[in-house]
Amino acid sequence: MNKSRNFLYGSLLLLPAAVLLWTFTYQPVLATIYNSFFTTPKGRRPSVFIGADHYTRMIEDPVFWQALTNNILYAAVTIPASMGLALAMALFVNSRMSGQGLVRMAYFTPTVLPMVAVANIWLFFYAPSYGPVDQLLGLIGLGHNNLLGTPSTALWSLIVITIWKEAGFFMIFYLAALQQISPTLIEAARLEGASPWQIFRRVTAPLIMPTTLFVLVNALIGAFRLVDHVIALTKGGPDNSTTLLLFYIYETGFQYWDTSYAAALTVFLLAVLALIALFQFGYLDRKVHYR
């Protein structure tokens, strides 16, 4: 009796969420996989089943490989850098000092701005010759660069922007973790004669490990999800040196209107995200026993 009541009420309450999630998450995942095995319908030509052709094309597509290596480099640099800075910021803000509120605000403000706005501010900074960054480089004799227009520097310019924007966001999670640590633990370690570094290494660091892994997973997802600055600043150029995976999907789907190939690329991106999920649920949850 209670069981059937639970089922009736439960399913009615879940219905709106279920319909929305089905329509815009599960159904599109299935449709993406399905469509990746067909040609893109053009005009009156319907789509035709072509098996794994899109996937062999993907393996032979130099732009796809470039996008993947760019994305890996982008993640490999932005994630450790912004997480390290975030931890430093959190440690700074968590200690008592004058102007603490202002300092925290300075760290956190870039986070509340839209990436497009951030990109447009930095576009000015990176302007050749008269942009502030190039003028600074000029002071040490390295001026007159088109930082966003040169393949060797363009991706790095985007990496700097991302670190600037994300570090303050990750700081918040570290700050929350630091404030959960019982002061008696720190006090006990200090009474034992531990140096500040030893306290960090032996007490603080292990206790914020779950946060580090939580932030890591969020940062990984973010590195594959956020491409607003690519669209605003470089459109993937020059020579695809700033093309990231999601940007390539966007370009293939909405600039070239090759939606089936875009579907195949999306399947690849979904596989990457699934790997991150497996890493999180399988490996991390077992390793981190503090949760």
Added chain:
Amino acid sequence: MTSVSTPKAGIITTLGAWLLAFIWISPLLFAFWAAFHPATGASSFDLFAPLTLENFSQVLAAAPFPRYFLNTFLLVSLILACQLVVCTLAAYAFVCFPFRGSGILFMLVLIQLMIMPEILLVENYRTLANLGLRDTILGMGLPYLASAFGIFLFRQTFKSIPKELEEAARLEGANAFQILMRVFVPLAKPTYIAFGLVTVSYHWNNFLWPLVVTNSVETRPTTVGLQVFATVEQGVDWARVTAATLLSVAPLLVAFILFQRQFVQSFMRAGIR
């Protein structure tokens, strides 16, 4: 926010913190400086160049930013209102009406934490076109109306509410809906505020999906409007691009500075799982 027992920072730590804070905020300070000075001054930095509001008035004359703000406001309100309702109902179901298979359903919900709607933009665009909702504010918000993050967060909060309160309300004759509205929702208020701030700033800043879906002044949110404006102006007039950028972030920035503590605490609350 800091406990009393935290030791006072040394001079080196304080200087380090301040130096990093200065580096971090300087791009914004510089942007402010550039936006309030004539275009010629923006390239040659002179601290005492005359201030002007010229850039802002030119931007407002050239692009319909007030309309973009309205669109963003409508979009964010729609998403927030629906998310609160949909996620509350779902979380309530998971906590108070468990049935065979609801655990699996919850795991399925969590998938959306990984796969956000913008990853599936090609397929979602097709769905929206089939529904005839391209270039509408409803269409722009639709994929986000159910949030796995919200369901997760509310479920955690509801689970922490003592069963006795629910029992007491039931004994007094409250039905399921009354229990939700009089016991669970009021007690979860801090979580609602936290979720609200996080979701508002997320959707105020969202860009890729609105860029794909919108095509007209009547629907474009501020982020897309700014990009359209900047694409035309790029390389022509930096002061105007910077002014437009600051204009577009002004409401959120002002709100953030006014309610800084709540923002930071809300983000912290939403982050602790």
